[in-house]
Amino acid sequence: MRRVAIVGVGMTKFGEHWDLGFRDLILEAGVNALADANMQGNEIDGLFGGTMASGKMIGQEHIGALLADYMGLTPVASTRVEAACASGGLALRTGFMAIASGLHDRVIVGGVEKMTDISADEVTVALGGAGDQEWELFQGATFPALYALMAKRHMFEFGTKEEHFAAVAVKNHLNATKNKYAQYQKEITIQDVMESRPVAPPLKILDCSPISDGAAAAVLVPLEEARKYSDTPIEIIASTQASGSIALQSRRTKTALYSTKIAAEKAYSMAKLQPKDIDVCEVHDCFTSAEVMAIEDLGFFEKGKGGFASFDGETALNSKISINTSGGLKGCGHPVGATGVKQAAEIVWQLRGQAGKRQVTGAEIGMTHNVGGSGATCVIHIMKRAD
Amino acid sequence: MRRVAIVGVGMTKFGEHWDLGFRDLILEAGVNALADANMQGNEIDGLFGGTMASGKMIGQEHIGALLADYMGLTPVASTRVEAACASGGLALRTGFMAIASGLHDRVIVGGVEKMTDISADEVTVALGGAGDQEWELFQGATFPALYALMAKRHMFEFGTKEEHFAAVAVKNHLNATKNKYAQYQKEITIQDVMESRPVAPPLKILDCSPISDGAAAAVLVPLEEARKYSDTPIEIIASTQASGSIALQSRRTKTALYSTKIAAEKAYSMAKLQPKDIDVCEVHDCFTSAEVMAIEDLGFFEKGKGGFASFDGETALNSKISINTSGGLKGCGHPVGATGVKQAAEIVWQLRGQAGKRQVTGAEIGMTHNVGGSGATCVIHIMKRAD
Numbered sequence: 001m002r003r004v005a006i007v008g009v010g011m012t013k014f015g016e017h018w019d020l021g022f023r024d025l026i027l028e029a030g031v032n033a034l035a036d037a038n039m040q041g042n043e044i045d046g047l048f049g050g051t052m053a054s055g056k057m058i059g060q061e062h063i064g065a066l067l068a069d070y071m072g073l074t075p076v077a078s079t080r081v082e083a084a085c086a087s088g089g090l091a092l093r094t095g096f097m098a099i100a101s102g103l104h105d106r107v108i109v110g111g112v113e114k115m116t117d118i119s120a121d122e123v124t125v126a127l128g129g130a131g132d133q134e135w136e137l138f139q140g141a142t143f144p145a146l147y148a149l150m151a152k153r154h155m156f157e158f159g160t161k162e163e164h165f166a167a168v169a170v171k172n173h174l175n176a177t178k179n180k181y182a183q184y185q186k187e188i189t190i191q192d193v194m195e196s197r198p199v200a201p202p203l204k205i206l207d208c209s210p211i212s213d214g215a216a217a218a219v220l221v222p223l224e225e226a227r228k229y230s231d232t233p234i235e236i237i238a239s240t241q242a243s244g245s246i247a248l249q250s251r252r253t254k255t256a257l258y259s260t261k262i263a264a265e266k267a268y269s270m271a272k273l274q275p276k277d278i279d280v281c282e283v284h285d286c287f288t289s290a291e292v293m294a295i296e297d298l299g300f301f302e303k304g305k306g307g308f309a310s311f312d313g314e315t316a317l318n319s320k321i322s323i324n325t326s327g328g329l330k331g332c333g334h335p336v337g338a339t340g341v342k343q344a345a346e347i348v349w350q351l352r353g354q355a356g357k358r359q360v361t362g363a364e365i366g367m368t369h370n371v372g373g374s375g376a377t378c379v380i381h382i383m384k385r386a387d
Numbered sequence: 388m389r390r391v392a393i394v395g396v397g398m399t400k401f402g403e404h405w406d407l408g409f410r411d412l413i414l415e416a417g418v419n420a421l422a423d424a425n426m427q428g429n430e431i432d433g434l435f436g437g438t439m440a441s442g443k444m445i446g447q448e449h450i451g452a453l454l455a456d457y458m459g460l461t462p463v464a465s466t467r468v469e470a471a472c473a474s475g476g477l478a479l480r481t482g483f484m485a486i487a488s489g490l491h492d493r494v495i496v497g498g499v500e501k502m503t504d505i506s507a508d509e510v511t512v513a514l515g516g517a518g519d520q521e522w523e524l525f526q527g528a529t530f531p532a533l534y535a536l537m538a539k540r541h542m543f544e545f546g547t548k549e550e551h552f553a554a555v556a557v558k559n560h561l562n563a564t565k566n567k568y569a570q571y572q573k574e575i576t577i578q579d580v581m582e583s584r585p586v587a588p589p590l591k592i593l594d595c596s597p598i599s600d601g602a603a604a605a606v607l608v609p610l611e612e613a614r615k616y617s618d619t620p621i622e623i624i625a626s627t628q629a630s631g632s633i634a635l636q637s638r639r640t641k642t643a644l645y646s647t648k649i650a651a652e653k654a655y656s657m658a659k660l661q662p663k664d665i666d667v668c669e670v671h672d673c674f675t676s677a678e679v680m681a682i683e684d685l686g687f688f689e690k691g692k693g694g695f696a697s698f699d700g701e702t703a704l705n706s707k708i709s710i711n712t713s714g715g716l717k718g719c720g721h722p723v724g725a726t727g728v729k730q731a732a733e734i735v736w737q738l739r740g741q742a743g744k745r746q747v748t749g750a751e752i753g754m755t756h757n758v759g760g761s762g763a764t765c766v767i768h769i770m771k772r773a774d
Contacts, residue, residue, distance in 0.1 A: 064630065
């Protein structure tokens, strides 16, 4: 199996792009990533794109071909993968596999979603397709409702408080103010979160990631060729994926994601590392409570202690472990298909030492944690600067 | 790169399954494939599923996780790929890549679509998402219309007649009567086709593949382990893919698919074979005219001669080259995400000598040709019995 490195990353600003369409977004991110890799488009021999619900959001399927065409890359082999909000991370993993196998040599991986062309109600229904349509969405359980059930149970079992969840939003908004690509450029306080409009108790509007447009891209090559394109190639030392029950009702526990635990175990084993070795991690905080559970499931904190740790500042920039330096889904925005690739871009910038005001001092090992639905898919990557 | 073999295949009957849902279909196909491979579900370590438009057709995304869950295979890594009507072929290629890379060892690949839960009008709009939504569907160009434009041009340039296209439907219906899984079990005549209702001239209703429900699955393992599971493993000796412009308007020619030509060139080169070496081929006959162009683009007949050859019986069972022994999309049915995997199942049965009344005598090398949209994606596989 060939070793794989990222030699270029790029993205659009995340936010409400009233003046840009789906095609414009991916083009901008793709061109930025190619430029960052000092690579011409015609050198690319494979494209892997992650998009969740383009059928419902822009009336378009066949996204792989669309991306290749609008990036001017035909006849490149171009594949769309979909795993709800983990579509981007899964595109990265599939691109990794393409190079590891030897079937492809220079791959561009993209994630994109254009969510603001339909109403917020329609987006809620489209996102509901990430859960079990027949047993959840059809019965009225939207995503905030599903995550609220998990958050409530976490509070009941471990004494986690709403203020603990709120602290995650405050930290992620602060990080976002240091990231020019982030949707929100505004600090908030715990009081702001606590007083914000209820969505599905205990989750309030400021506990929820927003509806966003955006795209992100990354260029992958075999490690042995990486120095041709970058002085600081970032090696992918683990790429893993696991599934869990799509409906919440079928799970043994509501306070942990089985898919995260399995994918994390595999990732640590593949990278021959432990949780304490990770310096910086982008976790999937679609809701603040999801970040609390993620930092436990990934082994950074004991189960039940994630809320307390967040409230105590142990996940802030340059603290015990820097979580979501990009601003996360909450602060940076969450164009669902793009998120997993954006997480990878953030880790690449951190490991290169290019993260500016949000740089984690001496960051050597980084991780991304991308979740689909309420946890039925988890994709994890671990990266380090190539020797 | 590890060599890869198929050791089990299975499918559902294609047709209108009013009593079966999306989940039931994939479960039936998956169980059949596992049984055929003498394999237990818990041996599987990767799942790749192809589905085109589940968001619009059943309100469900996150299909990878759904498949893993309903087949009882969690926490297996499970990925949905989408390339419109080539989603199944692309799932097969991604599964191939997973094993070739060494990241996975025993993979199940599935294709599924449940199309009859919405109206035919809604299906037409959903399928329109396979073309360029903004420049084609939104302007009123449905898929029969797009293929009709190509068919008209083929008639103009090469003297192809409507009766030539009709001959494809007649042959595929005849083959379908010999396949218990086929949607249509009824022979038709050229006169039937010529007198059938116009859809988009020159295409009539009997030139068009139907709306279908169905699923197909295949089990892949490294070649060196294949004999543990099957006495007649079928090796995948080429797996290629190419993209073309998503909109018809951007193409230099309308009488050939650029993506097919590129993917075919790569496939012949990868397998070190020529068109004359192929004994049996499943081509993407979403319309009869598409089969005529495909047998030219794949190199079996000279450009412009495909219609004449079809009319003269050169593609019939056990003729010059046996095309669409399963009945093709026209006769066997076309649940869009399932078709590419069904094509592979048919070739496996042919190469094992298990195709019964539709067996191609002495078939040693087989090919599948799966197209997305009006040709913006093409996926090709070449297979042979393992030595």
